[in-house]
Amino acid sequence: MATILSIQNLRKAYASGFEALKGVNLDIEEGEIIALLGPNGAGKTTLISTVCGITMPTSGTVTVAGFDILNNYRQARSLIGLVPQEIALEPFEKVINTVRFSRGLFGKGRKDSAVEDILKRLSLWDKRDNQIRELSGGMKRRVLIAKALAHEPRVLFLDEPTAGVDVELRKDMWGIVEQLRADGVTTILTTHYIEEAEAIADRVGVISKGEILLVEDKDTLMARMGKKQLDVQLTTQLDAVPDVLATYDLILGDGGWTLIYSYDVNAERTGITKLLTDVQASGLQLRDVVTRQSSLEDIFVSLVHQPEETG
């Protein structure tokens, strides 16, 4: 697939001297959904703001479908839609008018059928003549998305689209993103919620302190980084891990009813067969065996905290 967004060595230092982005490199393929994970203050919003033209880069280049965001800003920006983190809407204006405004502002002529289509997809059609201040928080978020989509962009930035949104609406949002993918829209979303990245992203980037620590296919990432746990549930309660099993670094869990074994999925030998043979040889009776994959969250936490531990 073709690269639609290319970020090369992007740096952003604010007037205060704070360096929000320290040489970010990122290529985004057309049609993919990429989630940028990072703690507060990692530089997620600065990255988005710089690509979208809200803040000026200190150095580095960004191109959208080959158009430089500074030299060809008109072409570049008309391909981008942005849903900001904070709800920012003209309170007294009608829903349909703000969406029409966005379309016009991005240089597209008035086309009622396109606006109607967007409003219907976002379940806003019934509210089209309501003033924005009359809408609920969730509905306002939908209006922000409708505005961002009004000019039919090819790249959509969602800056924490589901922050402070209830579970049902969050699922709806994910549905909307899925639908956009079907239309070929590339989506870049930032999030705190690991489950969000896990649920909808094709690739995951981890950003911390202005640097991209890693960008990887979600499944590969989870498989590569993923540790698995094997819970060996017993029919008898133990006080301590038997000496014969000492080499496995087992943890006694569940009040002595379970032996927990951690292993690397990718290792040539996981040691499971040998462990289970040794468990049997020790005379313990198995009640059940359960394996668990560590989540993206564990991976994320270990990545973000690593530099601090080593440095």
Next chain:
Amino acid sequence: MNWTAIRAIYAFEMARFFRTIAQSLISPVLSTSLYFVVFGAAIGSRIDQVEGVSYGAFIVPGLIMLTVMTQGISNASFGIYFPKFIGTIYELLSAPVSFLEIVMGYVGAAATKAMFIGIIILITSFFFVDLDIQNPLAMIAFLLLTCVSFALFGFIIGIWASNFEQLQLVPLLVVTPLVFLGGSFYSISMLPPVWQAISMFNPVVYLISGFRWAFFGVEDVPIATSLFAIALFTSLCLGAVWWIFKTGWRIRQ
């Protein structure tokens, strides 16, 4: 030039005006009527004529200018400050529009509103005084230039202001005194010589004088000077806007 975007901004701003059309119109009409009652009827009855014009008619150009200047400033400054305040400025900054187009949309709408109100006041004044406009075209041209230049000035204030107090500061502390001391309700020639000299430093004097010339053919300063003054003021505002555009001052970090 992204005309679609300019039109979108213009229409969106005008929609704000029409949403509150009643208060947009009632307040200038009411205040103008009050001025006519107080200055025209009550005080004016004791003043015969100023430079050959009845006092009631004499204050019409000044009244229009007073309102048009304050409206131009407040509309444009509020128009661009409000998106900054509520956060919707993100959309303007991320849109494929140049700063010039943003200025044209906002200043165009603000100037239109000011012009609209100026004309409403002119119409209202026909109910109170006999008016015979000698140079209607010049009058319209002066009105238009004033609306545009003060809307530009307002736009700069709106970009500069970082809170509502600052937004009010310049109109209240600078513009209102300059307009009142600029000969809105009197001829500069009625002042003692010292104050006449000081008044020459007030740019508003030139605008009101030129505007009054278009009405009655009388002037405090030569019409060419008036034209030069308004051209200078407009150029200064354009220069400031260009500088803001170049540096991204207060809008784009």
